[in-house]
Amino acid sequence: MLARSLRLLSFSLSLAAAQPALAVIGGVAPRDVQGTRASTVRVETSRGELCSGAVIAPQIVLTAAHCLMDGGSISVVSLDPRFRARRQPVLAVLPHPSFVPGTTPRTQPGTDLALLRLAQPLPEDMEPLMLGGGLWQGETVTMAGYGLASENNRRTARQLRETQLLNVGNYTTQNTVKVAVDIESRGETPGAGACRGDSGGPVIRGQARSRDLVGIVSWSSGPLKTRARLICGGFTAITPVSEHREWISQASARLLALGEPLQGSPSGASGNWSFSR
Incomplete structure (x- = not known):
């Protein structure tokens, strides 16, 4: 399934509208004081x-x-x-x-x-957070942000949410970013991911209590298999910190x-x- 996601990645990103990741689609509000x-x-x-x-x-x-x-x-x-x-x-x-x-x-x-x-x-x-090492393919990460929980509802912004995603590999245009997807939908159908308001949010290794910062959210795109024109809930692009x-x-x-x-x-x-x- 992971290999299939990687094969679909370049094709889907060439079709989907990619936008700055400005809240977390499919995320939950944290209640752990020592978490995100x-x-x-x-x-x-x-x-x-x-x-x-x-x-x-x-x-x-x-x-x-x-x-x-x-x-x-x-x-x-x-x-x-x-x-x-x-x-x-x-x-x-x-x-x-x-x-x-x-x-x-x-x-x-x-x-x-x-x-x-x-x-x-x-x-x-x-x-x-501590600056972490490289982000490897197939790794589960937690992202957090204050953006939209519903792409078309601005009232859902400004609340902290978090979700777990799966890193499926690199995506290169003018630079190279890591791309993460919903663990279940794998970017093919609407699922968890960054949206408007999440740009700049932390991506940490593993669970929400981790202090290991591996990336910063940069932009998002919609899922591959949808007739609606979405810019969230598909792919989450991450600038890795290990290289910087x-x-x-x-x-x-x-x-x-x-x-x-x-x-x-x-x-x-x-x-x-x-x-x-």
């Missing part, structure tokens, strides 16, 4: 963009770079142990140097990753070394930097 609640945040901009993010340090969140291209101030929302929302501002944003603004996630020739530096550390009940560990570590250190900037960007700052005020 402690490592997943909601990323929002003042211009209405909604994405998700993975906590990798008390003041650092890893997310998808395409989520942040519309500008505006940025904040993150975490959940306390009673699953109540609390908001914190973002001080600075650093996209991966290969990221090309203005391209869609699917045609992105660079790496769809960005780091956020928060103005203050997250509360102590949040537990940063060095940049994530070095860039995080650079962000943590920042002092409080003056209004706007400081003189001499690299063009890759932006400050959220």
